[in-house]
Amino acid sequence: MRNRLAYKNLPFLIGAIFLFNSFKAASQSMSLSSKAGANKITLSLTKNGELHYQVTRRGKPIITDSPLGLSCDEQNFTSGLSVVRVSPIDVRREKYDLKVGNVKTINHVLETKSVTFKNKSGALMIIDLVTGDEGVAFRYRFPDQDRKIRVINNEITGFHIEKNARGWLQPYNKAGKVTPGYEDFYFNIHPGDSIRNPRNPSVGWCMPALFQVNDSKNWVLLAESGTDGSYPGCHLQPDSRGGLYKIAFAEKDEKYNLPLSENNHPTSSLPWAMPWRVIIIGDQAGDILLSTLITDLAPASKIDDTSWIEPGKATWSWWSHPEDHTPDMYNQFTDLAASFGFGYTLFDAGWEKANSEGGIIAKATSRGVKPMVWGYSAAYFDPEKRRKRFKELADMGVKGVKIDFWCSDRQEVMACFPSLFEDAAKEHLLINLHGTTVPRGWHRTWPNFMTAEAVLGTEHYFYESRYPDKAAEQNTVLPFTRNVAGPTDYTPFALTIRKYPRLNTAVHELATAMIYTSGIIHFADSKEIFESLPVSVRDLLKDMPATWDKTESIVAQPGEQIILSRQKDRLSYIVGINGTDNVVPVKLNLARYAKGFSKFRIIKEGQDPLMTFKTETYPITSTWQYTFAPKGGFIIQFINE
Known part of the structure; x- marks a missing residue:
């Protein structure tokens, strides 16, 4: 009798457990902050089960309320979603060397969390979240096991950039004789601006896409990482009215002379992990330049012995x-x-x-x-x-x-x-x-x-x-x-x-x-x-290395000037270029970058600035002053003589 009663009440018990777990999942935080607390990404659901996110830095908006979701051939994950599970926060360390980069050894700590959603038919979709000192990232993942090929008809992911921001964006050229090839100008634009005067007819904006936001207090770069054979490379749609930049797939006619199919939509069997949508954030543009968040999120090296790889x-x-x-x-x-x-x-x-x-x-x-x-x-x-x-x-x-x-x-x-x-x-x-x-x-x-x-x-x-x-x-x-x-x-x-x-x-x-x-x-x-x-x-030219142990951003003004400190083994340089037609004063404390050196050699413009060079040697000084020539530059090498 007791067994029959237990069996009779089993549906009620399963339902109660499910409701309890659903309530528990819904009550858990769908946000994730970086370890130091500066960068934060937060997911939210509307009353219609539509998924959104926002990104903040120290509580200030970086990406405002923006849509998430996928429309597939057999399932829809753009509305009617509910939370099934929120994973505990996990911490992972990404420590690795790069053969080529601004720095040799990377050692970053990332916070991770996964939120599982189900749609109206009970199909599951996971959003993996990552935060770190350099920004945030997210990706879609289907956890089920199924050999059947699935197709994504549309990804509604967007990045909502505030109206008063400014950006540096490159048009994504339409398929042609040598396009798309990411060989257009980066134009200084405002969110919502249309594409004007590209080198070739264009169908969107490229990633990476750079913006200065939060009343010019922060910089943000939109990028991708971990793209593999299960997804196309993506760009941004051309229409950004209201500052909303949406993901676009590679175009159907991007075939060049390769034997590609007629279908340009992502296809894969399950399980399926999609590329990371990467949002790099910094207080200065130099923080963006030095970021390795893209490689932090990429799979580790698949080559055991790299001794033969020489930059x-x-x-x-x-x-x-x-x-x-x-x-x-x-x-x-x-x-x-x-x-x-x-x-x-x-x-x-x-x-x-x-x-x-x-x-x-x-x-x-x-x-x-x-x-x-x-x-x-x-x-x-x-x-x-x-x-x-x-x-x-x-x-x-x-x-x-x-x-x-x-x-x-x-x-x-x-x-x-x-x-x-x-x-x-x-x-x-x-x-x-x-x-x-x-x-x-x-x-x-x-x-x-x-x-x-x-x-x-x-x-x-x-x-x-x-x-x-x-x-x-x-x-x-x-x-x-x-x-x-x-x-x-x-x-x-x-x-x-x-x-x-x-x-x-x-x-x-x-x-x-x-x-x-x-x-x-x-x-x-x-x-x-x-x-x-x-x-x-x-x-x-003989001494110049092809990769660096350490880099520091000294002046970082996109479209205007850039000055970097570069080091490789015992070689130490400061390099700068002027992006403007104006004469620009430069003032640096060279002593800060010259530890172990007594002098510096500077290469600058000669008598004919277009074709000649002039080299001078000086003692190290803490108050070095220089004047950038229009569209000019300089190279300092620290030396002992």
Whole structure:
């Protein structure tokens, strides 16, 4: 009898337990603060079960009430949601080294929490939350096990930016001959502004997207991390009325010459963890520049032995001699690399014929210079062909591959990259992506991924009439936007006057090699220019590292000026560039950065600012004053003599 009564009351007991757990979950906090309490993200549900979030810093709004949710082929998670469970707060430490970055060793503590929701039909969706000293992040996750392929029709995630904010945003170019490739200008805009005067027809805004908010007291960068083969690379929709920037998927026609499907929506079986939506927050723009939150959220390195991965500098003949593919020209740049102690030389398009005729790869290896070669994306998209080609190149003595013309953020392309990095690592090959999307933390997971283009770099002295006038300004914006996402193949030091004449000073161009971070710095310009340089500049190029142990932001004014302190082993520098047409005074306490040194050497503009340099040496001072030339720069190296 007792057993029958217990069985009879079982539905009531299950219902009571469920109601109790639901009440308990609903009463638990759906917010998460960073360990020091500065950054906080809070989830909330409307009476219709619509999910929203907001982000604050020290109680002040950074992202105001913004929508969350996914609309899938069989389930809807945009309304009718209720809380099932709120996990306890967990603390994790992300300690790792980067082969290329502003700092070598990262050691950050992150707070994490997961909130599980169910929709009207009982299907589950989890929102994972992360907070840290550098910002907050969230992602969607489906925990169920199901081999059936699911499709997301729409992601309604938005980022609500206050009306009086200002931003630096880059148009996301529509698919075309060489687009999208993240090679447009960053424009200074206000939330709600439409896209005006892009380089190419555009369908949205790129991420990373930079804003100054909270009455100019804070900076915020919107970005992605952890994008893999289960999701496309995302950008922001063009319509931002009211300051609401919404997520957009890669466009259907972003195929270039790759064999992609007609479906541009995210598809996957379950379980399914989607990319992190990253919101980097700082009191100064320099906090954004130095953030590693994107790599903190990326998977740890999948390469056990990274001793063969060596950052360095490379000579590169294409910029100065784009039509000359002769063995003699490639060999000249091999000799140039050897004379400057550069570890690498890059043989760009046309190298195969030159190698068959003149053995340019064997010549480079015989001189102790590591050859890298250019390749076309379609030749590396098919896994079997890619692995075969990588083995052939490695057997030839090639040490790295520059793979060009991806021009797509589609899911299939995002899926290609991790397997490409892995296949390359098996042959001890380094990777440089061109005509491509921005990195999304991949250089932590695959340290052989050394650099990527996805930048309006110096090749646009050939192609863009507006580039000379805007280049200096862009050079003081990109370190706070594109370069935060990952290593940037800007191809610095382009002194020869091309189709669209340069306006930046020669020192400004030289300084960009030390402002941007790139695992391999591909220097532009000719052998003749390098050999004409004064000894002090030649010595700087020989000593200059390609990655840094420590970086400090001294002056951080996007679109205006940037000054950085950089250190690598016993090398110590201060580097600055002016993004404006104005003369700008600079005052620094050099003694603060000169511990262990007695003097400093400064490289600045010479008699002809566009083409020449002047070097002077002084004792260390605590009240050093300088004047930035218009579109100018300077490089200080601390020395003992």
